[in-house]
Amino acid sequence: MLPILLLFLNSISLHDPPSQDKQLQPNEAVVVKVKANEAHNRTSVQLQKGQLYEITATGQWKDGTCAATDAAGFKASDCNSPQAGVDLGLSSMEALKRDKSSNWLCLTGSIYNQTSNSFENILPDQQFSIGRSAKIKPAVNGKLVLFANDIVSGYGNNTGQLTVTIKRIQ
Numbered sequence: 001m002l003p004i005l006l007l008f009l010n011s012i013s014l015h016d017p018p019s020q021d022k023q024l025q026p027n028e029a030v031v032v033k034v035k036a037n038e039a040h041n042r043t044s045v046q047l048q049k050g051q052l053y054e055i056t057a058t059g060q061w062k063d064g065t066c067a068a069t070d071a072a073g074f075k076a077s078d079c080n081s082p083q084a085g086v087d088l089g090l091s092s093m094e095a096l097k098r099d100k101s102s103n104w105l106c107l108t109g110s111i112y113n114q115t116s117n118s119f120e121n122i123l124p125d126q127q128f129s130i131g132r133s134a135k136i137k138p139a140v141n142g143k144l145v146l147f148a149n150d151i152v153s154g155y156g157n158n159t160g161q162l163t164v165t166i167k168r169i170q
């Protein structure tokens with residue numbers, strides 16, 4: 001009997017999808033790494049409309065030769081200052097930022113209501129600013145993707161990563 005049972009269990013695990021997106025239970029949290037140089041960091045978390053989540057970030061990342069910053073990001077004038085000694089031309093590109101209203105490299109979230117794990121050149125169903133911490137009640141169900149706020153072509157000179165906790169509160 002035992003070999004047959006083992007074979008049966010084995011066949012079940014073989015047929016599980018390799019990377020199923022996860023729905024969180026109340027008070028359940030997951031921790032993910034979010035890289036500054038990736039335009040779409042998959043979290044494998046599936047947010048549900050109407051539920052309440054808290055997203056918090058620790059760590060630092062950098063844009064080019066600008067000073068390192070945390071998840072709140074920085075204003076172009078802080079990088080372009082004489083003290084910093086550099087000018088990436090950020091102040092002339094404010095209108096091209098993926099989230100125009102928040103800082104450069106501010107931690108930002110997107111929700112994609114789709115089954116595909118391809119996010120390039122697809123507009124999210126919802127996008128929101130997070131910074132160091134934010135509470136989010138999604139307006140749609142979907143996959144949570146995180147990124148450093150930058151221009152679409154600006155990820156190559158970013159370095160570092162944040163540790164981000166996604167917790168369902170309600």
Ligand SMILES: [Ca+2]
Binds near residue numbers: 150154155156157158
């Ligand atoms: Ca950049």
